[in-house]
Structures are given as structure tokens and as C-alpha cells.
Amino acid sequence: SQTIHQWPATLVQPVGSPLSLECTVEGTSNPNLYWYRQAAGRGLQLLFYSVGIGQISSEVPQNLSASRPQDRQFILSSKKLLLSDSGFYLCAWSVQGNEQYFGPGTRLTVT
Amino acid sequence: AQTVTQSQPEMSVQEAETVTLSCTYDTSESNYYLFWYKQPPSRQMILVIRQEAYKQQNATENRFSVNFQKAAKSFSLKISDSQLGDTAMYFCAFMTDSGYALNFGKGTSLLVTP
Numbered sequence A: 001s002q003t004i005h006q007w008p009a010t011l012v013q014p015v016g017s018p019l020s021l022e023c024t025v026e027g028t029s030n031p032n033l034y035w036y037r038q039a040a041g042r043g044l045q046l047l048f049y050s051v052g053i054g055q056i057s058s059e060v061p062q063n064l065s066a067s068r069p070q071d072r073q074f075i076l077s078s079k080k081l082l083l084s085d086s087g088f089y090l091c092a093w094s095v096q097g098n099e100q101y102f103g104p105g106t107r108l109t110v111t
Numbered sequence B: 001a002q003t004v005t006q007s008q009p010e011m012s013v014q015e016a017e018t019v020t021l022s023c024t025y026d027t028s029e030s031n032y033y034l035f036w037y038k039q040p041p042s043r044q045m046i047l048v049i050r051q052e053a054y055k056q057q058n059a060t061e062n063r064f065s066v067n068f069q070k071a072a073k074s075f076s077l078k079i080s081d082s083q084l085g086d087t088a089m090y091f092c093a094f095m096t097d098s099g100y101a102l103n104f105g106k107g108t109s110l111l112v113t114p
Helices: none
Strands: A003-007 A010-013 A019-026 A032-038 A044-052 A055-058 A065-070 A073-078 A087-094 A106-110 B003-005 B010-014 B019-021 B024-026 B032-039 B046-052 B064-069 B074-079 B088-096 B108-113
Touching: A003 A087, A010 A019, A019 A032, A019 A087, A019 A106, A032 A073, A044 A065, A044 A073, A055 A065, A073 A087, B003 B088, B010 B019, B019 B108, B024 B074, B032 B064, B032 B074, B046 B064, B046 B074, B074 B088
Parallel strands: A010 A106, B010 B108
Antiparallel strands: A003 A019, A019 A073, A032 A044, A032 A087, A044 A055, A065 A073, A087 A106, B003 B024, B019 B074, B032 B046, B032 B088, B064 B074, B088 B108
């Protein structure tokens, strides 16, 4: 069966510091991968998606970037965090069909 | 642009009763997909049910079923025999046939009481 991992689960970082969140998927090959952000009291907003190694599409211009160095690894990064980057970050995967399956998420607080 | 509206910010239901959560959406696309996701206190998003727009038959998954009205652009979720574990935030989501992004509503917080 497929599983998706995200780490860290919780992160507190000062403004201006770098960020690296990692997501890995097991049990499937060549998945589509996604990064979403959920602000307090709201639904999810798609930040990036990837249909293959090295292929990244950005949905929202922002202070963040994404990379896919391996087939089942998706990384969300920032060189300098802003207060507005605080939120709950969810990674998701899909293969055939349109349903997406989500990881456990990372709660990021920028102080 | 596609929008998803959930007009009920909070709902409450007693255990074993039935509850219906509302969702409407706006799109000019003819082929698309609709989803209900559940987000319990752990905050992991869990897929509850999926509906293809070209299918007239309403999707059903155990105690969960939908009422899909394409002309009205309505996609409600019915939970039968509610259980305490159904307490969660429920999100309606939409995706076009050619797209990658799930467009989410703002969610309905459901509380199941004993």
C-alpha cells in the first residue's frame, strides 16, 4: 500500500531564516506530487505541483520554492522566511485518476 | 475561475442521526470531479468520497453518500448513523478534468454529540 511521509511535524523558525520541508511517498512510482498550504480557518491552497523529476509548476507567486530531486521526494524551501509564511503545509500525491492523498502535514510558525 | 462555497460554517448532530453538509460550486467546465475530504483534529486530510461530473449516479461509500445536482451545481454530503469519530472539519473540493489543483471550500465544522 502507498504511504506518504512529511517531516518535520512541527517547526518554529525566526523571520529571515531558511526553510526546508520534506515529503516522500512509498509504494508507488511516478506520482504527481503537490504542496498545499492551509491558513487558519481556511481550506487548502495549492502552492506547487510536480508531474515528474525536476518538473515543478507554481500556482501562486510567493517566497517559497519547490524541488523534486527524486521520483518520490518533494521538497519545499525558502531562503528567507516571512511572518506570512506561517501555516499548515500539506504534501499530497496522486497517480491515475484525480483523487489526491495527503500526508500528515507540517505546522510552521514563523516568529 | 472555479469557486467552491460551503455555507454552513458549523453543524452539530447527535450520534446515530443523519446530517447533510452543503456545497455549491461555480464552473464553466463540463468535465470535472468533486470530492469531500475530512480533516479530524490530527489535521490530516482524508478522502471521504469522490464524484465524476459525467456520472449521473450519486457516489456512496458506506455511511457516506452524496447528492450531486449538476444543473444546480450542488454537491451535498450525507452522513448516516453519525458516529463520534465523524467529528471533524469537512471540506468540499473541485478539480477540472484538465487541471491539477484541488479548489477547496472553507469547510464545515461538524460536531457529533453523544
